[in-house]
Amino acid sequence: MVSLIRRTAARGFLVLMILIALMPIVWTILGSFKKLKDIVTPVPTLIFTPTLENFATILQNPSIRDGLGNSVVVVGVSVMLGALFGIPAAYSLARHVEKKKDDLQFFVLSLRFMPPVAIAIPFIILYLDSGIYDTLAGLILVYLISTISTVIWLSVPAFERVPKEIEEAAAMEGCSQTEIFLKFALPIAAPSLFGSLVFTFVLVWNELLLALTLAAENSTLPVVAASITSLGKEVPWGVINASTVILVLPPLVFIGLLMSFINRMVATGRK
Numbered sequence: 001m002v003s004l005i006r007r008t009a010a011r012g013f014l015v016l017m018i019l020i021a022l023m024p025i026v027w028t029i030l031g032s033f034k035k036l037k038d039i040v041t042p043v044p045t046l047i048f049t050p051t052l053e054n055f056a057t058i059l060q061n062p063s064i065r066d067g068l069g070n071s072v073v074v075v076g077v078s079v080m081l082g083a084l085f086g087i088p089a090a091y092s093l094a095r096h097v098e099k100k101k102d103d104l105q106f107f108v109l110s111l112r113f114m115p116p117v118a119i120a121i122p123f124i125i126l127y128l129d130s131g132i133y134d135t136l137a138g139l140i141l142v143y144l145i146s147t148i149s150t151v152i153w154l155s156v157p158a159f160e161r162v163p164k165e166i167e168e169a170a171a172m173e174g175c176s177q178t179e180i181f182l183k184f185a186l187p188i189a190a191p192s193l194f195g196s197l198v199f200t201f202v203l204v205w206n207e208l209l210l211a212l213t214l215a216a217e218n219s220t221l222p223v224v225a226a227s228i229t230s231l232g233k234e235v236p237w238g239v240i241n242a243s244t245v246i247l248v249l250p251p252l253v254f255i256g257l258l259m260s261f262i263n264r265m266v267a268t269g270r271k
Helices: 002-032 053-059 062-096 101-113 116-130 136-160 164-172 177-205 209-214 221-230 237-270
Strands: none
Touching: 002 237, 053 062, 053 237, 062 101, 062 136, 062 177, 062 221, 062 237, 101 136, 116 136, 116 209, 136 177, 136 209, 164 177, 177 237, 209 221, 221 237
């Protein structure tokens, strides 16, 4: 009886925590479909007439569309290049580096210690001199610092968990180092690599300061969404909520596509 009460209390507490965690998300989604008068009312309204005006305002804004397109291109290319260079580097670090491995990992991690403001001003000077200021290529270049370092840092433990016996057996069968990496190590570590890529994507997708300082006309979606608060004399809470929903959708789509790709890759590796 006592154990049943404890399990029920634990489940109830877990459900309560989940509801508390989901409340801001649900409230933001509801606010995106509300008119301003339903949002600013002193008594919160749960029953209201939904409207798509907030999303129409967002989607009809050319700067929002351009910002969304710039974010997709910049973040997509940055994460793809970060995975292309970071994952093999992480495998090499996990398997072929014995001395100074901890120092190298700390150096990679230390790249994430730097606040964006510490590198923003030097990059502004470099970009103005080189002519790539306010370009998508410039944003991709500076984002690579975050993507490659984060991918390496999170992928090394994934490859360290791959049994060495599998790779040794593959080497005895005559597989090259590249074949061992592509056919054995990568499929086995894929579930853990999924988390590192998702974390990297979300980290770069929400980046604001570097995009704000290194781009003017070619701003990303977080910069454009942040500028919405200055529209008119009243704070457009409905439009802000709608922009938040739109800002969250691409990472969810990316996670779905990446999960599908990794599942196919794992299934192919098992065959």
